[in-house]
Amino acid sequence: MKTQVAIVGAGPAGLLLGHLLRAEGIECVVVERQTGDYVLGRIRAGVLESITVNLMERLGLDARLKAEGLVEEGFNLADGERLIRIDVAGLTGQTVTVYGQTEVTRDLMDAAPERGLPVLYGASDVALHDIESDAPYLTFTHEGRAERLDARFIVGCDGFHGPSRKAIPASVAREYERVYPFGWLGILADVPPCNHELIYANHERGFALASMRSHTRSRYYVDVPLTEKIEDWSDERIWDELAIRLGPDAAANITRGPSIEKSIAPLRSYVFEPMRHGSLLLCGDAAHIVPPTGAKGLNLAASDVHYAAQALTGFFKANDADAIASYAAKALARVWKSERFSWTLTKLMHRFPDDGPFERAMQVAELDYIATSRAAQTSIAENYVGLPV
Numbered sequence: 001m002k003t004q005v006a007i008v009g010a011g012p013a014g015l016l017l018g019h020l021l022r023a024e025g026i027e028c029v030v031v032e033r034q035t036g037d038y039v040l041g042r043i044r045a046g047v048l049e050s051i052t053v054n055l056m057e058r059l060g061l062d063a064r065l066k067a068e069g070l071v072e073e074g075f076n077l078a079d080g081e082r083l084i085r086i087d088v089a090g091l092t093g094q095t096v097t098v099y100g101q102t103e104v105t106r107d108l109m110d111a112a113p114e115r116g117l118p119v120l121y122g123a124s125d126v127a128l129h130d131i132e133s134d135a136p137y138l139t140f141t142h143e144g145r146a147e148r149l150d151a152r153f154i155v156g157c158d159g160f161h162g163p164s165r166k167a168i169p170a171s172v173a174r175e176y177e178r179v180y181p182f183g184w185l186g187i188l189a190d191v192p193p194c195n196h197e198l199i200y201a202n203h204e205r206g207f208a209l210a211s212m213r214s215h216t217r218s219r220y221y222v223d224v225p226l227t228e229k230i231e232d233w234s235d236e237r238i239w240d241e242l243a244i245r246l247g248p249d250a251a252a253n254i255t256r257g258p259s260i261e262k263s264i265a266p267l268r269s270y271v272f273e274p275m276r277h278g279s280l281l282l283c284g285d286a287a288h289i290v291p292p293t294g295a296k297g298l299n300l301a302a303s304d305v306h307y308a309a310q311a312l313t314g315f316f317k318a319n320d321a322d323a324i325a326s327y328a329a330k331a332l333a334r335v336w337k338s339e340r341f342s343w344t345l346t347k348l349m350h351r352f353p354d355d356g357p358f359e360r361a362m363q364v365a366e367l368d369y370i371a372t373s374r375a376a377q378t379s380i381a382e383n384y385v386g387l388p389v
C-alpha cells in the first residue's frame, strides 16, 4: 500500500488529522491497533475549547456537537467554604463546550467512509521504519495479513503508549516529566449534574471535580492515593466522598445513581521533544500528557493537529518544506503553556502528601487572591478557554 501520510492511531488526534488532510485532497491512511468499539468505549475528556469546536465546524462535522453540546460560560473553584466563580465569558468573550471525547470520536469515525478516509482497525504489531529518510513506511498485521504502508510522512497519533515516539532515537530525545502522587477516581452515571457549571474543589479531605457530559449524564472525580483499588470504592462510598468534598451547597443537589463507568487514572505531566524527527511528526498524547485538571489533553491534541495539518498542506500543496520544519516549534510553544496551566491548577487544587502548613497557607492565600482579583480571574479564564493558535 502507498499513501502520502500514514497516521498511527485513530483516537481524536489521528481521526481529526485524517479528516483535515482529506479535506485538502491529501491521501492518508489511519492504522489503529484496537477495534472501533473499543476506541468508543474509552471514557475520557469532555470539555472542548474553541480550537476543537472550530476544527469540527471547519470539517462540517459539528451538527451533533452544536445540537447536544452544552455551552459553558464559566466554572467554579471551591475552597471548602465558598464557590469562586470564574466568569469565563464575561472575562474573555469566549466559552467552552461540554461534549464527550467519545462523541467527538464517534462523529469523526462515522464520517470517515463518506469522506474517503481509510481507517484500518485491529492492526497489530505496528512498526515504523526509515523515519529519517524521505520514504518512511509502516509494517503491521491486518486481518491476518502482513502489510506494508509506504508514505512521504508518518504522523504518530498513537497516544502515550504507542510506538511512534519510541522510534525517535534516544540521542535526540528530551523528556520532561512530573508524576503526581495521586490518581483521579472517576465515576460516570446517568444522573443530572449537581451544578450547571464545573466545580473544582480543594477540600481538606482532598480534591473533587463535579462535571458533566450532558443534562442527564454526570462525570465526577475524587483524588485518591495511587495505592487505592477501584474494588474498594463502591458507588455509595464515592457519592459520600463527593458530597463531603464538594461542600454542602453542591452536595444538596447531587443526584446519586449507579455507575456506568468507574476507574482510577494516574496523573502525569510529560513533554517529549522534538515533536518532529525526519519524516515523523508527533501529535497529541504521543508527545505530551497533562493532568486532567483544566481539561487540556484533548484540546492540545487538537491544536497539534491544526499545526500538523497546516504543515503537511503547506508541503504537499505549496511545496513548502519550511512548513514541516517549523511544526515542532509552533506546537511546543502552545504545549508548554498548557502544561504550565494544568500544573498550576493541579498544585492549587490538590493536597500533596509532603505538603505542610506553609504549602496549605499558600493555597489558601492564592484562592483568596483569585476570589478578589479580576486580573487573576482573567488570567485563569483565558487559559481555561484555550490560548490562541
Ligand SMILES: Cc1cc2nc3c(=O)[nH]c(=O)nc-3n(C[C@H](O)[C@H](O)[C@H](O)COP(=O)(O)OP(=O)(O)OC[C@H]3O[C@@H](n4cnc5c(N)ncnc54)[C@H](O)[C@@H]3O)c2cc1C
Pocket: 008, 009, 010, 011, 012, 013, 014, 031, 032, 033, 034, 039, 043, 044, 045, 046, 047, 101, 123, 126, 157, 158, 159, 160, 161, 162, 163, 265, 283, 284, 285, 286, 292, 294, 295, 296, 297, 298, 299, 301
Ligand atoms: C483515563 C483518562 C481520562 C482522561 N480525562 C481527560 C479529561 O477529563 N479532560 C481532558 O482534557 N483530557 C483527558 N484525558 C486526556 C485525553 O483523553 C487525551 O489527551 C486524548 O485522548 C488525546 O488524544 P490522542 O488522539 O492524542 O490519544 P489517544 O486518545 O490515546 O489515542 C491514541 C490512539 O492510538 C492507538 N494506538 C496505541 N498504540 C497503537 C499501536 N501500537 N498501533 C496503532 N494504534 C495504536 C490507541 O488505541 C488510540 O486509539 C484523559 C485521558 C485518560 C487516559
